[in-house]
Amino acid sequence: MMKFLFMMIFMIPLCFMKNMFWLVQMMLFFMMFLFMNLNLNIMCFFNMSYMFYCDIISFGLILLSIWICSLMIMASESLFKLNFYFNFFLFNVIFLLIMLYLTFSVLNLLLFYFFFEASLIPTLLLIIGWGYQPERIQAGMYLLFYTLFGSLPLLMGIIYIFNDLNTMTIYFLKFFNMNMYLLYISMIFAFLVKMPMYFVHLWLPKAHVEAPVSGSMILAGIMLKLGGYGLLRVMIFLQEVNLKLNYIWIIISLVGGLFISMKCFCQVDMKSLIAYSSVAHMSMVIGGIMVMNYWGFIGSYILMISHGLCSSGMFCLANINYERLHSRSLYINSGMMNFMPSMSLWWFLLLSSNMAAPPSLNLLGEISLINSLVSWSNISMILLMMISFFSAGYSLYLYSYIQHGKYFQGLYSFYVGSSREYLLLFLHWFPLNMMILKVDFISIWF
Amino acid sequence: MAALIKLRHMPLVQRSVWNHFNKVSRNISTSKKNSDTATTACETKTEDKNWVSYGFDYTSKEEDTNAHHATFFFSVTLCIVFGGVCWAYSPDVHMRDWAQREAFLELRRREKAGLPPISPNFIDPKLIKLPDESELCDVEIII
Numbered sequence: 001m002m003k004f005l006f007m008m009i010f011m012i013p014l015c016f017m018k019n020m021f022w023l024v025q026m027m028l029f030f031m032m033f034l035f036m037n038l039n040l041n042i043m044c045f046f047n048m049s050y051m052f053y054c055d056i057i058s059f060g061l062i063l064l065s066i067w068i069c070s071l072m073i074m075a076s077e078s079l080f081k082l083n084f085y086f087n088f089f090l091f092n093v094i095f096l097l098i099m100l101y102l103t104f105s106v107l108n109l110l111l112f113y114f115f116f117e118a119s120l121i122p123t124l125l126l127i128i129g130w131g132y133q134p135e136r137i138q139a140g141m142y143l144l145f146y147t148l149f150g151s152l153p154l155l156m157g158i159i160y161i162f163n164d165l166n167t168m169t170i171y172f173l174k175f176f177n178m179n180m181y182l183l184y185i186s187m188i189f190a191f192l193v194k195m196p197m198y199f200v201h202l203w204l205p206k207a208h209v210e211a212p213v214s215g216s217m218i219l220a221g222i223m224l225k226l227g228g229y230g231l232l233r234v235m236i237f238l239q240e241v242n243l244k245l246n247y248i249w250i251i252i253s254l255v256g257g258l259f260i261s262m263k264c265f266c267q268v269d270m271k272s273l274i275a276y277s278s279v280a281h282m283s284m285v286i287g288g289i290m291v292m293n294y295w296g297f298i299g300s301y302i303l304m305i306s307h308g309l310c311s312s313g314m315f316c317l318a319n320i321n322y323e324r325l326h327s328r329s330l331y332i333n334s335g336m337m338n339f340m341p342s343m344s345l346w347w348f349l350l351l352s353s354n355m356a357a358p359p360s361l362n363l364l365g366e367i368s369l370i371n372s373l374v375s376w377s378n379i380s381m382i383l384l385m386m387i388s389f390f391s392a393g394y395s396l397y398l399y400s401y402i403q404h405g406k407y408f409q410g411l412y413s414f415y416v417g418s419s420r421e422y423l424l425l426f427l428h429w430f431p432l433n434m435m436i437l438k439v440d441f442i443s444i445w446f
Numbered sequence: 447m448a449a450l451i452k453l454r455h456m457p458l459v460q461r462s463v464w465n466h467f468n469k470v471s472r473n474i475s476t477s478k479k480n481s482d483t484a485t486t487a488c489e490t491k492t493e494d495k496n497w498v499s500y501g502f503d504y505t506s507k508e509e510d511t512n513a514h515h516a517t518f519f520f521s522v523t524l525c526i527v528f529g530g531v532c533w534a535y536s537p538d539v540h541m542r543d544w545a546q547r548e549a550f551l552e553l554r555r556r557e558k559a560g561l562p563p564i565s566p567n568f569i570d571p572k573l574i575k576l577p578d579e580s581e582l583c584d585v586e587i588i589i
Contacts, residue, residue: 022502022513029520036525037532056540067525074517081504418501419514427521434530440539 001052001105007031008098015090021073021080024090028070028097036063053171057232057301058104060442061225064308065100067431068221069093072214074424075316078323079130089130093214096122100222104229109158109168112233113151116226120147123223126215127207139203139210146203150193153186173237184241187234188249194227195282197249198256208275209328213319216271220278220311225304228282231289232297239292246290250376253290254383257283261390265397270318270328273398274311277354280391281307281362284384288369291376298443299368305442306353306361306432313350313428317343320421321402324414330398335407343417344403346425353432355395356388360433364443 011027014020054062072093079086096119103115120143128140160183162168165176178184193200204224208216235242257280264280267273281303288300320343321333337344353360366388373380435442494507502513538544553563 019509022517026516026520029517029525033520033524033529036529070521077501418499420501420517423518423521427526430526438534440542441533 004035011094016087025070025073032066052105053107054105060305061104061229062101064305065222068217068312069097072217076214092122092125107169113158127211130212131210136210139206142203143207146193150190154190157183157186170233176237177240178237179240184238191227191230195286197253197286201279204279205272205275209271216315217312221308224282228285228304250287250290253283253286257387258383261387264394268330274314278311284369287373291372293372295368296372299365299372302443303365306365309428309432310353316424317347330401332408333402335405337403338407340416347399349429351395351399355392359436361436364436
């Protein structure tokens, strides 16, 4: 635990030294290797220390954040080539990784809140510092203020819990049952904004689209899952009120997911389409957590991990196209199979995982979620059927629009995919489609 | 298949290959020839001129190759191959196999003894303290 934290802290001076861009990325891969293999006998929770511990959900999400952060650096090679403050960029990435690592591994609810908010700062710096359009300022404001609007009641709720129970240790909260409606709303609202649920989702398309590729990757990969992780932790002592009120959130998120899936068909911007598909997937995750089944929890956790890999990979693909054509528009990016047929393979693999085609991890998550939501109520079958159908629809729409058809006549010439880009996509796709062979490490909770 | 049957000729084949290579690599050189130096100088120049980058560094070929080798080693060899082997072959994750074995052994024992799979009084009823009827009158039932 401490060893990984110190490894990350001491990578910070390394970011500012000369010629260390690739070394930082390799150190992160090495840390991933160490973390993955040193924690293999997971019983219930492990690595107990003064204020840290690691549960199965923490373990998987920390692995995902280290993996996505190292892939972020690999994807941002253009910053290194153009010499655009890449030292500070590396520092931002490492700082964000430290905040995320601490968020997922602390034992204390107030510390979790502190690091949850602190991870917003490097994200904001990434969006505003390295984004591409002037709209990124408004996007940063939306991101910041939507999250802060939800999280002030969360802070008050945490302090109220401490006043009442005299403990904030997450592990001990399962012995209590807080039966207050106001506390319930204030605790979960921040996570619903972060997830995001349908009515409070407006920050997501803006922030994902205006962010640079690394910002989009980390937002889609991990920041959304902070909300899911928070919900999973906080539901433990709010179960009674949740059973009375969960239908509100399930209905809003499922119907909202349906509307958002339909809105995906109207998008002209590639990244916007991928961002809206993230909202649709997360709507199912919220539904799965709120029904309070075991399968719901497991399905939502698996879908969180698989969506992190899949969406992040799709943003990488969108950026690969953007670096060559300097446009994210679907009209300009059409017919790419004529120029980069090897990239069509990766578009196909990641988009088929996005629509939960076998053998991807999304399939397992969606099946578990469908099971749990249908067991809660048969009527949700209709909504789930429509969401799954439309997610297949827009994934196919994106693929066929970008790859097939006539290409834009205004293109002049560009470079076919480099080895680094193929490796980036491979490292996204491989865990996604191979982890289904042994899901034990991320699917058994209690 | 045919090659497998003809394996009995292997010593013959080996000898002929060895002889061939000895004949081909024999050379007698007396003086430094003009053609020798010219060809070696040409090779490095054409190699370096139009090199295709791996995508890591577009200015220096050496840096690019180093970064390529290192990145692939750390990400694919270490994380995916070695990590995948450890994940796939790690013994008894979450003690699940042990728990299932114990459960089946217990079930078999109870079946042999004629007991039901689990007794209705798994927890001693005297230890369970239920609230009175008076306390429960206005609590709603959630299923």
